[in-house]
Amino acid sequence: MTYQTRLGLAILSAGLLSAASPARVESSGEGEPLKKLMDGNKRYLDIKYAHPHQTKYRRDLIAKGQHPFAIVLSCSDSQVPPEVIFDRGLGDLFVVRVAGNIADDAVIGSIEYAAEHLHVPLLMVLGHERCGAVDATVKGGKIPGHISSLTKAIGPAVERVKGKPGDPVDSAVRANVEMVVEQLKTSKPILAELIHEGKLKVAGARYDLDTGVVELLTGANSKSAASDTAETSHRVTAHPVVSTPDHHEDKSKAAASAAPKPIEAAQPSHAAPASHAAPPSHKVTTQPVLSLPDDDDKPKAAAPAVPKAKH
Numbered sequence: 001m002t003y004q005t006r007l008g009l010a011i012l013s014a015g016l017l018s019a020a021s022p023a024r025v026e027s028s029g030e031g032e033p034l035k036k037l038m039d040g041n042k043r044y045l046d047i048k049y050a051h052p053h054q055t056k057y058r059r060d061l062i063a064k065g066q067h068p069f070a071i072v073l074s075c076s077d078s079q080v081p082p083e084v085i086f087d088r089g090l091g092d093l094f095v096v097r098v099a100g101n102i103a104d105d106a107v108i109g110s111i112e113y114a115a116e117h118l119h120v121p122l123l124m125v126l127g128h129e130r131c132g133a134v135d136a137t138v139k140g141g142k143i144p145g146h147i148s149s150l151t152k153a154i155g156p157a158v159e160r161v162k163g164k165p166g167d168p169v170d171s172a173v174r175a176n177v178e179m180v181v182e183q184l185k186t187s188k189p190i191l192a193e194l195i196h197e198g199k200l201k202v203a204g205a206r207y208d209l210d211t212g213v214v215e216l217l218t219g220a221n222s223k224s225a226a227s228d229t230a231e232t233s234h235r236v237t238a239h240p241v242v243s244t245p246d247h248h249e250d251k252s253k254a255a256a257s258a259a260p261k262p263i264e265a266a267q268p269s270h271a272a273p274a275s276h277a278a279p280p281s282h283k284v285t286t287q288p289v290l291s292l293p294d295d296d297d298k299p300k301a302a303a304p305a306v307p308k309a310k311h
């Protein structure tokens with residue numbers, strides 16, 4: 001049997017099996033894509049990576065066409081790679097990255113393509129802690145070169161939280177996410193229409209560089225985030241290893257298992273509009289079972305036998 005034939009059969013059998021498998025459903029169901037993202041972030045936090053969809057089989061399977069389940073607009077910051085922090089793989093996320101996760105025409109066009117042409121049902125705008133682009137905007141002053149195009153876009157978010165309590169950069173990070181979400185939700189004609197038709201949902205979130213937690217700010221069951229409260233944060237900053245340029249970080253499972261685990265549900269604390277929510281207000285995850293990523297990583301059929309060398 002040639003390799004091509006085996007591959008063809010594998011794909012065929014996977015297709016037949018997957019058609020009968022509810023787990024194969026790409027992205028239907030209210031909230032499901034968001035749950036996939038948050039479950040992936042939980043695996044990442046718990047150091048229980050599944051590294052889904054990173055096999056040659058997956059690559060071959062999706063080569064005919066992509067069907068990502070979420071669009072992520074995130075900052076270009078090297079510490080915030082969506083596929084890593086959401087523990088996903090090939091063909092899962094349609095990622096648009098630009099410093100400060102702003103939405104200019106090229107960004108909106110990219111999102112429109114994914115939402116309308118690829119029918120991706122979820123868009124997440126993902127800001128992050130200590131964002132350099134936001135920090136530069138807060139600091140102000142003369143901004144060199146084209147970087148000013150970023151700070152100009154972030155400026156309104158900085159203005160929105162000016163004079164309010166809390167860390168000005170983090171408040172602006174949150175406000176920036178909120179404002180980009182608003183901008184995209186009202187972007188005509190394509191995105192606004194898809195949202196109106198219920199074909200696209202938009203969520204805003206913030207990634208914590210220290211803990212790895214993705215915290216929902218807007219979207220899903222949340223109302224507009226209270227970006228005027230920089231410290232509505234309720235997370236447990238429990239990650240012991242921060243800023244170690246150690247190349248063994250992925251191998252230190254023993255150390256990791258001994259470390260306290262983040263127990264946060266990565267949910268917004270809407271019930272606590274006060275600036276300084278008391279520690280007990282933080283939520284502990286109530287999800288006992290994480291859904292595992294769907295399984296397009298290998299053929300469902302038995303692996304072809306390895307031919308033995310003849311003597």
Ligand SMILES: [Zn+2]
Nearest residue numbers: 075077131132
């Ligand atoms: Zn950034």
